[in-house]
Amino acid sequence: MRAHKSRFLALLAVCGVLALAILVSDQNVPSLPQQPERLPAAVVTLGDSTLSGEGGGNYEAGTNGENGDWCHRSPAAPVHQLQLPAGVSRFNLACSGAKAKLVGLEPSPEHAEGSQTARLAELAGHYRITDVVVQVGANDDPGFTEAVNSCVQAWARRVPGGCSAQLREQWPQKVAAMEPKVVAALQDVRAVMDRAGYTPSSYSLVVQSYASPVSPEVAPQLQNLSGCPFQTGDLQWIRDSGVPELSAGLRRAADAVGARFLDLSRAGIGHEACTTPPPGQPPQPGQAERGPEWFTRLTVDWESLQYDDRAPHAMQESFHANPLGHEQLGRCLNDFIGGDAPQAACLPDASGRLRAVPESAQVAAP
Numbered sequence: 001m002r003a004h005k006s007r008f009l010a011l012l013a014v015c016g017v018l019a020l021a022i023l024v025s026d027q028n029v030p031s032l033p034q035q036p037e038r039l040p041a042a043v044v045t046l047g048d049s050t051l052s053g054e055g056g057g058n059y060e061a062g063t064n065g066e067n068g069d070w071c072h073r074s075p076a077a078p079v080h081q082l083q084l085p086a087g088v089s090r091f092n093l094a095c096s097g098a099k100a101k102l103v104g105l106e107p108s109p110e111h112a113e114g115s116q117t118a119r120l121a122e123l124a125g126h127y128r129i130t131d132v133v134v135q136v137g138a139n140d141d142p143g144f145t146e147a148v149n150s151c152v153q154a155w156a157r158r159v160p161g162g163c164s165a166q167l168r169e170q171w172p173q174k175v176a177a178m179e180p181k182v183v184a185a186l187q188d189v190r191a192v193m194d195r196a197g198y199t200p201s202s203y204s205l206v207v208q209s210y211a212s213p214v215s216p217e218v219a220p221q222l223q224n225l226s227g228c229p230f231q232t233g234d235l236q237w238i239r240d241s242g243v244p245e246l247s248a249g250l251r252r253a254a255d256a257v258g259a260r261f262l263d264l265s266r267a268g269i270g271h272e273a274c275t276t277p278p279p280g281q282p283p284q285p286g287q288a289e290r291g292p293e294w295f296t297r298l299t300v301d302w303e304s305l306q307y308d309d310r311a312p313h314a315m316q317e318s319f320h321a322n323p324l325g326h327e328q329l330g331r332c333l334n335d336f337i338g339g340d341a342p343q344a345a346c347l348p349d350a351s352g353r354l355r356a357v358p359e360s361a362q363v364a365a366p
């Protein structure tokens with residue numbers, strides 16, 4: 001009799017636990033993953049110049065040098081090109097020149113805006129974040145802008161072998177040193193989303209790589225200070241080695257945190273800066289007809305040169321996507337977000353427009 005009573009009490013206890021579990025699962029308890037479901041949806045971009053919209057112009061007030069903020073967020077940025085359902089908000093937290101620590105939670109008191117992930121945490125409490133897109137790393141150890149500048153200097157000084165002779169040896173180590181910093185920033189993104197009640201499967205974390213803004217197919221008439229002052233061998237290395245190796249490093253970082261990966265390394269082929277001759281000048285013999293350029297040439301804001309605080313940023317737009325380029329990159333990102341492929345590459349379709357081609361279909365891609 002006593003044994004039956006013990007089993008009965010144990011059964012009641014189990015039923016009580018089950019009832020409590022059912023009751024709790026039916027409620028929107030703030031600490032549980034169900035809580036974000038009641039919030040309005042949003043997509044957020046984090047990172048550096050490619051996602052901020054550098055080169056797109058018409059920069060948001062407060063991001064064009066005011067109080068030292070040079071984030072250069074443009075309405076042309078890829079997040080604003082996304083075809084989102086009605087009622088879905090979009091937030092661009094990316095900042096031109098950002099390094100991985102600025103995306104992550106590491107304090108950056110020297111920066112005008114501070115941690116992007118900390119701002120993501122605020123948004124995650126007021127919106128149901130469906131997608132977080134991150135593009136960062138080029139400004140860390142690789143120092144892509146500095147590398148491009150060294151190539152311009154090599155052109156001006158007529159350095160034998162150009163900048164690529166030295167960069168070719170250093171680049172793999174620079175990319176390897178970058179990877180753990182990007183991984184740490186992505187882990188911070190995961191951490192703030194976890195704390196906001198999200199599970200990894202309740203939102204999409206996307207990592208993008210970079211497109212090459214220049215090409216060895218440069219128009220000879222523009223291979224100078226009027227457009228693209230680079231040695232041909234350096235242009236070849238940037239497009240065919242430097243950018244793909246950087247992309248491979250970012251893919252490894254994405255894999256380390258279980259993020260989706262969008263490869264932009266071939267996105268600009270045929271549309272790089274200076275690949276079309278100046279107006280009224282036909283292509284030179286052997287120079288193929290090219291499509292419209294998606295990247296800015298060497299660009300100088302002459303007015304800014306008059307001011308000490310603005311002069312260092314007078315060429316900031318150089319060799320970034322222009323509004324047409326941001327439109328194309330945004331179209332590819334839109335494709336990728338709308339699909340479920342874990343990895344894809346931005347490649348042109350039959351009409352020349354960028355699409356996100358899943359890895360499994362890239363053999364047949366144009």
